[in-house]
Amino acid sequence: MTAGAARQREDVSAATQRRMVHPLLSVRGLEKRYGTRIGCSGIGFDLWPGEVLGIVGESGSGKSTLLACLAGHLRPDGGQVIFDTRDGPRDVLGLTEAERRRLMRTDWAFVHQNPRDGLRMGVSAGGNVGERLMAVGARHYGSIRGQALDWLARVEIAPDRIDDRPGAFSGGMQQRLQIARNLVTGPRLVFMDEPTGGLDVSVQARLLDLLRGLVRQMGLSAVIVTHDLAVVRLLADRLMVMQGGRVVEQGLTDQVLDDPQHGYTQLLVSSVLQV
Amino acid sequence: MLHVSNLSKSFTLHTQGGARIPVLDGAALAVRSGECVGLAGSSGAGKSTLMRMIWGNYLATTGSIRIAGHEIVGADPREILSIRRATLGYVSQFLRVVPRVPTLDVVAEPLLLLGHGEEAARERAAVLLARLNIPQRLWTLSPTTFSGGEQQRVNIARGFAHAFPVLLLDEPTASLDAANREVVLDLIAEAKTRGAAILGIFHDQAARDRVCDRLVDVAAFTPGRAA
Numbered sequence: 001m002t003a004g005a006a007r008q009r010e011d012v013s014a015a016t017q018r019r020m021v022h023p024l025l026s027v028r029g030l031e032k033r034y035g036t037r038i039g040c041s042g043i044g045f046d047l048w049p050g051e052v053l054g055i056v057g058e059s060g061s062g063k064s065t066l067l068a069c070l071a072g073h074l075r076p077d078g079g080q081v082i083f084d085t086r087d088g089p090r091d092v093l094g095l096t097e098a099e100r101r102r103l104m105r106t107d108w109a110f111v112h113q114n115p116r117d118g119l120r121m122g123v124s125a126g127g128n129v130g131e132r133l134m135a136v137g138a139r140h141y142g143s144i145r146g147q148a149l150d151w152l153a154r155v156e157i158a159p160d161r162i163d164d165r166p167g168a169f170s171g172g173m174q175q176r177l178q179i180a181r182n183l184v185t186g187p188r189l190v191f192m193d194e195p196t197g198g199l200d201v202s203v204q205a206r207l208l209d210l211l212r213g214l215v216r217q218m219g220l221s222a223v224i225v226t227h228d229l230a231v232v233r234l235l236a237d238r239l240m241v242m243q244g245g246r247v248v249e250q251g252l253t254d255q256v257l258d259d260p261q262h263g264y265t266q267l268l269v270s271s272v273l274q275v
Numbered sequence: 276m277l278h279v280s281n282l283s284k285s286f287t288l289h290t291q292g293g294a295r296i297p298v299l300d301g302a303a304l305a306v307r308s309g310e311c312v313g314l315a316g317s318s319g320a321g322k323s324t325l326m327r328m329i330w331g332n333y334l335a336t337t338g339s340i341r342i343a344g345h346e347i348v349g350a351d352p353r354e355i356l357s358i359r360r361a362t363l364g365y366v367s368q369f370l371r372v373v374p375r376v377p378t379l380d381v382v383a384e385p386l387l388l389l390g391h392g393e394e395a396a397r398e399r400a401a402v403l404l405a406r407l408n409i410p411q412r413l414w415t416l417s418p419t420t421f422s423g424g425e426q427q428r429v430n431i432a433r434g435f436a437h438a439f440p441v442l443l444l445d446e447p448t449a450s451l452d453a454a455n456r457e458v459v460l461d462l463i464a465e466a467k468t469r470g471a472a473i474l475g476i477f478h479d480q481a482a483r484d485r486v487c488d489r490l491v492d493v494a495a496f497t498p499g500r501a502a
Contacts, residue, residue, distance in 0.1 A: 048353055205374035212373060216387060234373050238352045252352040254332040261334065263289025270290060 022084045024049050024189060024221045025070075030079035032069050038245035039065035043079070045240065045250065049188070052215060052222045054236030054253060056229060056268070062245035063225045064193060070223060071110050071191045072100055083107075083189070105135045109182035113194035115174035119166045119181065125152060126162040128181045136185050151180040155210060172203035176210065183214060192224045196231055208234055229272055233257055241265045276441050276472035277306040277329070282338030282348075283498075284324060297498035298324050302338070304474075304491045308440070311463060311473040313487035316494045322476045325493060326443050329474070330365050331355040342441055360388055364439030366447050370418060370426040378404065378421075379414040382432045389437060396436075403432035407458055424450045428459075435462050442466060444475035448482045460485055 023046035032039035040062035047053050055063045068074040070081055072092065081092045085107070092100065104110070112118040119128050129148040130138075138144050149159055155176035157169075166174050175195065182190065195211070196204040212235060215222060226232060232239055232253055240250040241262065249262040260266045282302040288294045299321045306312045314322040327333040329340055331347055340347040343362050347355065359365075364385075372381050382400035387393065404414060407428040413421070418429045427450055434442065444463070448456045456479075463486045466473060477483040483490070 051353070051356075209373045209375050233371070237356055251334075252331060252355055255334060255352075257332075258327065259286075259333040261287075266288065266290050 022089060023047055024051075024084050025223075026080070026082040026089070027070065028080040028082070030066070030069060030076050030081065032065055032074060032076045038062070039074075040069065040242070040245045042246055045247075047189075047221050047223065049221055050215075050219050051238065052224060052236045054232035054239045055223065055225045055242060056227060056232055056239060057242035058227065058268075061242040063242050065245070066242070067191055067193055067223065067225045071108070072104060073110075105132065106185060107188045109185075109187040109190045111175075111178055111182055111190060111192040111195050113197045115166065115171070115178040118178040119174065121166055124163045124165055125157065125169070125177055128166065128177060129184050132181055132185050147184060148180075151184050152177075154214075155180045156206075170203075172199055172207065175199060175203075175207060179207075179210070179214075183218070183220075186218065188219075188221060190220055190222045192222060194226050194228075195224065196228065197226070204231070211235060229257060229269065241268065276308050276343055277304075277474060278339070278341040279304045279325075279329065280339045282325070282328065282340065282496075283336045284321075284328060284333065285336050285498075299328075299493070299496045300498040302493070302496040306441075306472040306474050308470045308472050309467050310488050311467055311475060311486050313483050313490045314474065314476050315490045315492045320493045321496060322493050323445060325496070326365075326445055326474065326476065330363070330443060331359070360385075361437075362439060363441045363443070364434050364437065365443045366431055366434035366445060368427075368445050368449065370430045370433075372418060374419050375417050377415045378409065378418045378429055381418060381429060382436055385433060385437045399436055400432065403435060404429070406462075407432055408455055424452070424455070427451065428455060431459055431462070435466065438466070438469060438471070440471060442471050442473045444473060444477075446476050446478060448477065448479050456482065 025047040028044050030043040031041045043066055045053065055066065057063045065074065069076040076093065082089050083092050085103070092103070095103065110118065120131065123131065126145060126148040129151050130144040133144050133147060149162060152159060152162060157173060157176060166177055169177060196207050199207065208231065214220065224232065224235060236253045238251065239253040239256040240247050241256060241264065242248065243264045249256060249260065249265045256265060257269055260269050280303045282299060284299040285295055285297040288296065302325055304312065314325065316322055324333060328335050329347065335348045338348060342358055345354065345358055379397055379400050382404060383396035386396035386399060409425060409428055418426055421429065431447055448459050451459060460482060463473065475487065477487065
């Protein structure tokens with residue numbers, strides 16, 4: 001073994017060890033108000049490396065507000081969002097704008113419900129993937145194109161579509177392209193807002209399979225907001241149920257769905273149509 | 276390996292005026308390594324409820340469940356996930372999978388989650404599927420379109436892919452023909468030989484007689500029985 005490889009191995013084991021002691025994301029007392037109205041309040045949870053957390057609730061329950069606060073799209077009024085950065089745990093809300101932007105380009109990713117919000121529609125598919133690489137300093141054209149091709153293949157987009165613009169893609173393809181664009185830089189935490197919303201069920205299944213495979217292979221952690229209980233059952237390890245801006249119940253996904261404790265969760269679970 | 280003591284469970288139905296339904300009271304049992312214990316009792320007596328509490332998808336109201344030294348009651352979701360990955364296997368009556376995922380990958384997944392290589396995991400999956408007489412031409416298809424018996428065998432293959440120290444089996448032979456039933460009973464016997472602690476529900480009397488070392492009647496845990 002070369003000295004470099006040995007050092008790399010040590011780095012990996014040190015990183016693994018750190019992962020055992022620190023949650024990747026620790027949220028404490030997070031609150032967002034719109035005037036006197038509660039957006040979300042009293043939110044607290046730990047997300048560990050490799051874990052997928054689902055957030056469910058009906059429209060207006062505060063789940064999208066919470067996601068936006070976590071991901072830095074909205075400024076919360078109180079609380080802490082502590083992320084285990086490469087330099088140790090830091091409260092993301094205390095970062096400078098430049099630090100926060102760097103985090104969002106490297107360790108974090110955000111998959112929007114509408115791919116048009118997460119893609120650059122005027123740029124080719126390859127450009128969409130390559131752009132995020134260039135944002136973290138990649139400069140070699142051949143290697144950028146090579147990585148873009150690799151990622152298009154991983155999300156099952158044919159290589160001959162690399163120069164097409166996203167507008168020429170179907171909704172499912174656009175969503176897969178958005179995922180490729182987000183994951184190409186190897187983030188550790190991915191926020192997803194209704195990633196399968198608005199897609200045909202057959203396309204949803206394909207996307208779910210893809211996301212599950214990527215989470216396992218890359219050891220990703222993810223926070224997924226959805227109103228679809230079937231999606232969280234298949235994707236999420238843990239579940240948070242929101243109502244009126246507050247978390248009314250949280251736990252292991254199959255426990256919350258199979259043995260819900262809170263009245264609202266019981267109503268939610270019993271309202272699902274069986275197919 | 277598995278210790279249940281003084282376990283009780285009641286459901287509170289908030290959507291029905293807060294009705295409280297006690298289903299189990301004072302449940303206790305222990306399963307040693309290399310032993311298979313059968314849960315007996317009529318339908319609705321709480322066999323599946325007890326099994327789900329051990330799996331962790333039903334919360335216990337009071338009591339203790341210890342699996343290989345880990346307490347399940349009140350455990351953090353992360354602990355339960357880690358126990359499910361390495362220690363506790365569960366063959367439920369229903370197969371729940373992401374549509375479109377090939378059968379071979381469905382069976383290999385528990386091994387992949389434990390960090391085994393893809394090739395080795397698929398090889399082990401192939402061996403089990405072949406033993407359970409799932410035709411090879413079906414391995415690349417999703418099991419969602421399979422018959423009930425085929426789905427059950429895929430579920431069993433998945434449950435036996437990793438050598439879990441503790442196994443929960445909910446009617447593993449229910450909809451199988453005689454030949455496949457034999458295969459499943461052999462798999463259970465082999466798991467016992469390698470030291471697995473097994474808790475099972477078997478409606479099939481002959482199967483129960485063959486693999487179970489003893490039975491626990493859950494009727495003894497029915498609330499209000501002593502009163």
